[in-house]
Amino acid sequence: MSRTRQKKKLVPPYHDHVFMESVPARPVRIMTEYIEPLERLRREKVGDTIVMFGSARICSREHALAHLQKIREEGNRRSTLEQRAALRDAKAALEMSRYYEEARELARRITSWAMSLGDHPRRFVICSGGGPGIMEAANLGAVEAGGKSIGLSIQLPHEQRANHYISPELSFMFHYFFMRKLWFAQLAKALIVFPGGFGTMDELWEMLTLMQTGKLQRRNLILIYGRKYWDRVLDWKHMLRCGTINRHEFGLLEFADTVDQAFQHVRDGLELHHMKPNALLQ
Numbered sequence: 001m002s003r004t005r006q007k008k009k010l011v012p013p014y015h016d017h018v019f020m021e022s023v024p025a026r027p028v029r030i031m032t033e034y035i036e037p038l039e040r041l042r043r044e045k046v047g048d049t050i051v052m053f054g055s056a057r058i059c060s061r062e063h064a065l066a067h068l069q070k071i072r073e074e075g076n077r078r079s080t081l082e083q084r085a086a087l088r089d090a091k092a093a094l095e096m097s098r099y100y101e102e103a104r105e106l107a108r109r110i111t112s113w114a115m116s117l118g119d120h121p122r123r124f125v126i127c128s129g130g131g132p133g134i135m136e137a138a139n140l141g142a143v144e145a146g147g148k149s150i151g152l153s154i155q156l157p158h159e160q161r162a163n164h165y166i167s168p169e170l171s172f173m174f175h176y177f178f179m180r181k182l183w184f185a186q187l188a189k190a191l192i193v194f195p196g197g198f199g200t201m202d203e204l205w206e207m208l209t210l211m212q213t214g215k216l217q218r219r220n221l222i223l224i225y226g227r228k229y230w231d232r233v234l235d236w237k238h239m240l241r242c243g244t245i246n247r248h249e250f251g252l253l254e255f256a257d258t259v260d261q262a263f264q265h266v267r268d269g270l271e272l273h274h275m276k277p278n279a280l281l282q
Helices: 024-042 060-071 080-115 134-142 175-188 198-212 225-234 235-242 259-271
Strands: 049-055 125-128 149-154 169-176 190-191 222-225 253-256
Touching: 024 169, 024 175, 049 080, 049 134, 049 198, 049 222, 049 235, 060 080, 080 125, 080 222, 080 253, 125 134, 134 149, 169 175, 169 190, 169 235, 175 235, 190 198, 198 222, 222 235, 235 259
Parallel strands: 049 125, 049 190, 125 149, 149 169, 190 222, 222 253
Antiparallel strands: none
């Protein structure tokens, strides 16, 4: 008895999901993380960006107050040591929440000013890492100003959803950290660094190294926000005293402790050096 063999339907390689997720197809996947964002950013007429970075774990004042109240109400269900630790953490979160509110206000003010420059192209669009915390605050501030903002999210083992305040047409998801970093750096005219942890410092060192080595314009602004936090985490001047950086390299950093100071630094730097939009997206 003859057997009829069912033929497998042939499809182009880019429709073959097994192949597209294989090691040999990795260069193709990498290229899509460059070409697809480039096309969407051009479509939305984005001229350049202001990147705002900081901890994903810093919450709003409203959330921090609610959490502190909950801890106090649950006091009789915990041991004395557990209650003290929980109260200490909740009070620290409330103190740190000031940075969420200040990032939100700074993003609102930058966006309001940038919108006054027109939208052909859109100038100095707020760009965050797409997640919660300071990133959410940055996107929220842009929304409150009536503007658009960008979120560059990353796939992580523990799911991290993009926050709800990113403009949907400017919400991106990356698999490769280095491609995400490229899009942070390539369009940015300023990086504003709020208190954060490993991820925040990673992005800061990336930008500083690119500027130090001339891969990015040295006229780009790097603004460290919140010296009370950062001076305890990093002794910037110790590097200078030990000769591991020079005075010119230390001068790449600017500092601010209030929204007024930060906005003035950003606006002055942009008006002095960056009123011409990025040619990449034109």
